[in-house]
Amino acid sequence: MGTTTTPLEHDPALAPAAPLLEMSGISKRYLGVQALDRASLRVNRGEIHALLGGNGAGKSTLLNVLSGTVKPDEGTIELDGEPVSVEHPREAHRLGIVTIHQELSTLPDLTVLENILLGNESALGARGGVLVNRRQVAARVAPLAAEFGITRAELWRPVAEFGALKKRAIEIVKALAAGPKILILDEPTSGLEEHEKTLLFDHMRGLQHRGVALIWVTHHLDELFGLADVATVMRDGRTMATVRVESVSQRELVSHMFGGEAAELLAAPAAHRRSGDDGRQAGPRLRVTNVSRPGVLRDVSFDLYPGEVLGIAGLAGAGRTELVRVLMGLDKASSGHIAIDGKVRKLNHPRKAYRAGLAMVPEDRKQMAVLTDFSVAETISISRLRAVCVAGLLSGRRERTMARSFVQQLGIKTPSSREKVRNLSGGNQQKAIIARCLNTKPSILIFDEPTQGIDVHAKAEVHRLVRELVDGGTSVILIASEFSELISLSDRVIILNRGSLVGEVDDIGRRVTEDGIEAVKDRIIDRASRASK
Amino acid sequence: MSTAGARLSRVLGIEGLPIVTALVAVSAYFALTVPAFVDGEAMRYYLNEEVPVFIITAGMALVIIAGGIDLSVGAVLGLSAGTSLLASMHGADTVVAVLVGVGTGAAFGLLNGLVIVKLKLNDFIVTLGTLNVAAGLLVVLTDHVQITGTQDAGYLAIANTSVLTVTSALLVAGIIVAGLQFVLVKSAFGRMVRAVGGGTAPALVAGIDAGRVKVWAYVISGTLAGVGGVLLASRLNSVQPGMAGGYELSAIAAAVLGGVSLAGGRGAIWQAAAGCLLLATLKQGFRLMGVDPLVFSIIIGVCILVGVIVDRSVFRLAVSLGSSARSQAALPPVQEGRIS
Amino acid sequence: MNRASTPSHAAGEALRRRVLADPSIGILSLLAIASIVMSIVEPTFATEGNVTNIVNTMMTVSFLAIGMTVVLIAGGLDLSVGAVMGLCAGVAANLLTQGLSMPVAFAGALAVGAGIGLANGLLITKLGIPDFIATLAMMGIAGGVLLYWTAGVPILGYMNQTYYYIGGLTRIAGPITFPMILVVVIAVAVGLLLGRTRFGMMFYAVGSSPTGALHAGVRVDRVKIAAYVVSGLMAAVAGIHIAGRTTTVPPLIGNGYEITAIAAAVIGGASLTGGKGHVFGALVGALTLTMTRNIINLTGVESSWQAVVTGLVLILAVAANQAWTVLRARSRTKALAKGSAATSPPLASRTSRVHHPSPTPDDGVGSDAPAAERRPETIA
Amino acid sequence: TAGGGSAAAGGGGGSAGSLSYDDAIKKVVAGREIKVGFTPPVLSENFTQIEHAAWHKMYEYEQRFGCRWVWERQAPVGDFNAVQGTLGIVQSWVSRKFDAIAVCTGANFATVQALYQDASDKGVKIYQFNQPAELYPPEELRTVTNVGYDNRWQSGYLAGTYIAEKLGGSGNILQIWGPSGSDWTRGRKIGFDKALAENPGIKVVGEADGGYVRDKGFAAAQDLLTKNKDVDAIYGENEEMALGASQAIDQAGLKHWDGEDGILTIGADGLVSGYDQISAGKLTATVDIGGVDQGQNLIEAIFATAVLGETVTQIINNPTQVVDKTNVDWHRAYTKWALDVPKKYGD
């Protein structure tokens, strides 16, 4: 084991004379947080270099230094052996460093084409005159865009009209169109669908063959194998190790990332699954009957029982998010009704949904979940302010005590409960949002892509949490684009296809043990992707 | 990083410190250089004069923190003064006259809130519209002429009673600022205001009735404009068309100077009030120094700029002291403060 | 389907969509209706004389609104335009009275406008002062400088034959005046800049999402500064024009014009949250405000009620834009609902859904950006 | 015709001046300093003329009697609505123990009287100038004196009768008012309406809000002229708006009043810029509200009361006159003389 943890510098095979990129001694401090502590990174030409680490390890910060959006306190960057300074993203572009950022950074009011064009003018040959010939550019971009499901007509539409997934695809197309020397992908697959992921990976390989270096941040360790050549692991702002992927196991990577025994870290509770009809005699906790919403949902009906994890499967755009938005009262159903514990409820506002015992961890964290300028404690308490009131007045002490217990319980990494949530790393933000929902003591908790962007450790914790919750009698609705995750957590899965309910797979636990996970997965994918009549 | 540096950084990072420091420094400067500045009566007078702006600044700060803007407050204040005084002149009971004025303000606040929230119209333009409506109604109500003279001594006493060396109007203003600040930090409503101001979407997802919170913020702002109007009418015992026009800009400037972010979600009522006090103090100080009014607005403009620049530099300093080697502001790379 | 994928069709479609998606269509239809009603009720309304009056009167606001629109698109706000207009009018007039030639005098005014715009931009981007405060302070400073400089006395005696043309008081041919030509030239130039150039795209990018623009390598600060410079220049143009129109420059000449300019820009579809707006809208906004006043005067609304009517028109104007956006979105949702029921391929149905960047339940919250742009189906 | 029985004014009346008289006054003055605050409601040409006229008198007294003037001018900054600013300005001068404060304000009557009362209780003398004091019961005035003119008869009525007279008692007129509904407007309207009542042949066919500024007055007049083809005269409540109306006449290709025919335009203020337009035939007439006399009489009144301890009448009205082509030259010359000051005060 000792050999695999040996840092790059000691492995002659990994240290050719002149790496393409060498970052060394990079430090960056924020108020109260040492985000980077003399971190280093060394990347060769034509290499897919994975950058790994727990949430808040400093991956994004390090890459932001490279892409010119964050100025380091100290440290040097060398490209082709020449020291460079990247003061502005523009310079990064000029040096051929292109980034797909972790947080979506599309420009909503610009068209898809303009988004792709902006900053890529020379690569797309639009430099000619002052006036941009958009049609020419469109013709040039279209084939690549089409690969990622963007039609020609869509190139002319403002990005604001599209969902998160498409925005991600736009960013990928934009980056690929730039013809980069170094491509940085900071969790590019979050929210992507299986086949789009595959497509992206193919492109990554293609770029690699053309000698482009790729730096790739991911929390899906299983994706690394067969794709990445080298992995650098970060922890607490420091570079812990650089290893060859082929000579390392997931388990070892995890222990680099978190220090300690991977087995312990990832120990999932024995999955106690419900099978058949336990708990059903009490009747459904939630009954959704013929819910429709024009253009989005058609006659969706299903039940949710106490202590059950109900997975909703579907391809992107199948209407999963829309369905839970209707449940939460964020959108209005045009027909149908929703009953909770046998009583029909008019859930026309999230406030009512919360009152009825629902809570939701939304899909788009930045847009829909993180409250600007709210501290961790304030975020956790906001949905249930009554609990932190003394004589009708908010009590900061009570609030922080409560917050601290959640911080501990969920392992939220934050300097204090007074820290602003937006300063936390993505995964820790997600945990804070989950804590906010848990704090309302919901009887039905909806997770829309709950493990998006969170590290393996946290993911294991979220999974554990879900199990604990259902064991405690809470019902969970789970949306996860990753079908293996969905299957491993759900007791039952319903399948949406273009707004209609097209199938249900119950008693997943039994089926998985009997037929194997792949078979179940195939069955669900088949239903989910079949074109409806 | 030295702990002393860290401590200093923490102190410098305290919210509201810059505005208080500025207020203290400016007051001290005037107190030392302009003898008339410390004259109790002069001070009472200028503070009293500032009461209406002071009150609407509090409401304005609340609306801005809730992510809105209310341009109508000045005109609504004037109109409320008019309705209230007219009611009193026509023999309405003191309480009724007060209620008429405050009610006028509340009604406009409700109108603003409902139109903005229910019809989803742009807040800036809607309140600009109601500004014109209120100002126009005051002209109609007064028929172009200054109205004056209620016989109700009780009504006149509202703003002019002396309570422990300060006037009742000032006292009311102080109570309003303190009360609203208390509401902002200690009540669930206040917390929701901050949440909604930070962003409607996450607030909704967190189960907050963002629409209602916003409507209430406008209602409070309108109501306070009504209160300000009654106090003004009671103090002056007369109302004229065009009264209180332009107060809204002073209120916004004061709020922003006090650190309330126009992007919403951030700031405090007391800081906005301190901003208001700072502007008033500058005005009074320069007035007492006999500064040529022609350069007056130039000086005030420069003071505002210098104030904000110093504020930012202090913040930067705080950040850099907290950082290890090279100073590096944690300010976002791009200013995103905009009118929301 | 096949046709939809030919580029020229796509571009044509894009144009059609853009035009239809434009909220100022809403207010334009309202103006059209008002014009028809007015020409029936008040025969003098539709006369050539009245129409030229309206057009000539809207020029000052048009110049300012174009500049304001650029600033709003870039996510800023400029409260100083009125005062800067006054100051530049003063500079131009004063330099002329000093005996300088017109090009020199106008260059002086433009330099002052651009300089103040530059100062605004630097204060906002480099020193991080909120735009509202920086430009409010600049409004006080520019207004104060003119007042101090003139000591309250209007500047006179600078008019000459050419200036009568520039002020639009002497016509060039038929009803055409120089400012009309100038406004068209500027509108086309700025329109092209915004809509067709890389640089113009950056304004929208910066206003749309400063972080996103930064990531795309845009030098956000410079773009913002450029926007304020454009606004300062337009204020100077407005100042040069108004000095010619009023033939004297009283020191308070620019008072209140900033709000008018913002109102015009917003009525024309610009958003105070940035990223939206266009020059054509600015002109529509200026026309709306000017026509309102004209109609008030022609119909003889009692002067006491004029402010009330103006206020209601403002609200009506944004409501009309909003209604247009909502109607359009609704019709699109309906079409989509039908489409998905029919035999559209999975990909098409997936991508053509209307997505909502923010949730707004039925009692939702309005905000700066016309909310219907985000959530079309909620106004019931 | 300078306002009532001031000894100093009387003394000044004799052009030679009696040396012994001046010496006697000098003894009283004893080189003392007189602190005067001067606050107009807004900075404008009109008030600049008044202020400059005051400086003439101050300079004269300085030379003759050896008094030293400390002059401070402050005005509420902003538009016509910033009237409440006056209160703070006056109060600050009261705290600084000025000898005399000269006020013209749009702030409301009752409030300023309370303030004046407070000032005089503290020994600070208050004078109003250019203020429509005629609209209020004289016993409620808390000033030493009011130097001005009667807006009703000396402005509104004059303008109205001038129009009626020139039009031969019948014709259609337009009115362009300011938005404020200030006391000046009120007073002028009373007088103008009286003139209309006396001349039933004059019909008001349109009125609009011209915002007291030229471009808005211009646009308003244009609109009104579009609608009403048959207009004989336009009344602008202030001169700027009347000048805007005159431009609208040019734009509409209509004819200015030539003594018999065309559209008559009349404003009120008496500004040099207006006189120039009268000479040029663009503006028919204006009411000279006697700004120069007001400025001089103000100083006379201050000197007589604050220095010599005399009393003056409560209302000192100055002569006003409708100025048209026939008499514009001497009015302009008089005003220009006032503007050309021998010494500036207050810098």
Ligand SMILES: Nc1ncnc2c1ncn2[C@@H]1O[C@H](COP(=O)(O)OP(=O)(O)OP(=O)(O)O)[C@@H](O)[C@H]1O
């Ligand atoms: N602007 C900021 N202000 C304050 N702290 C910050 C800021 N940006 C990042 N941090 C802190 O720096 C640390 C590193 O964050 P970074 O985003 O680089 O983590 P990461 O490795 O990308 O995590 P994740 O996997 O969750 O994306 C975290 O503790 C985070 O809270």
Ligand SMILES: Nc1ncnc2c1ncn2[C@@H]1O[C@H](COP(=O)(O)OP(=O)(O)OP(=O)(O)O)[C@@H](O)[C@H]1O
């Ligand atoms: N910025 C956003 N704000 C609000 N809602 C969004 C945003 N982006 C996407 N959504 C919503 O989230 C979903 C994201 O759409 P996407 O195309 O990524 O499909 P998905 O979420 O994978 O599919 P499904 O609709 O089945 O959940 C959309 O349904 C859309 O309504």
Ligand SMILES: [Mg+2]
């Ligand atoms: Mg990250």
Ligand SMILES: [Mg+2]
């Ligand atoms: Mg989804």
